[in-house]
Amino acid sequence: MQPLIKTIPFSIKLADSFFTRLKGLMFKKEQLVEEGLWIIPCNSIHMCFMHFEIDAVFLSNKGEIVKVVERLKPWRFVKPIKDAYSVIELPAGSISQLGLKQGDILSL
Template sequence: MEQQIMRTIPYSINLADSFFKRLKGLMFRKEQLVEEGLWIVPCNSIHMCFMNFAIDAVFLNKAGKIVKLVEDLQPWRFVKPIPEAYSVVELPAGSVTKLGLKQGNIINI
């Protein structure tokens, strides 16, 4: 049985909840994320086209439960659609390990 531990991400999280904000995401950004992230709602797959740095991607269902973790996702890579995912939080590479995030945890943003 997976643990349903509540986790808080102690970063400044920007919300991308409009078509244009979701479309742009972090593309073309020059500097890496530092203690910040982007929460894309709704979203169940991502691409790293036109990205300049790696990220960690945390896919959540509607209840905020982590359904998939993708660590150190490099530019020009893709994550196929995850049917149970409703949103994704894009974080600095290494955040999943640093924050101890696990599949099944509940995220409080």
């Protein structure tokens, strides 16, 4: 079975510098709405100083989804994910809403 190629119909900001990767979504007060943050490189995340849940989609360097984490709550951690090169942080519920699954390919 071939992997499905999927797109995310949200505005995705890129965090690829030391500062933008470090800050991520920390201290943001309002929940994400049809937007996300793509952190490159990144194979683990923390939810310290977060005020809302998110969904996290970990990608290989070829854009394949290697892990999905739904409704990650504030003050939780995701340990390093083998083969993950980057992560996209999305509004809670997006993984289910968009039908994203491990093995799918994201076109960004």
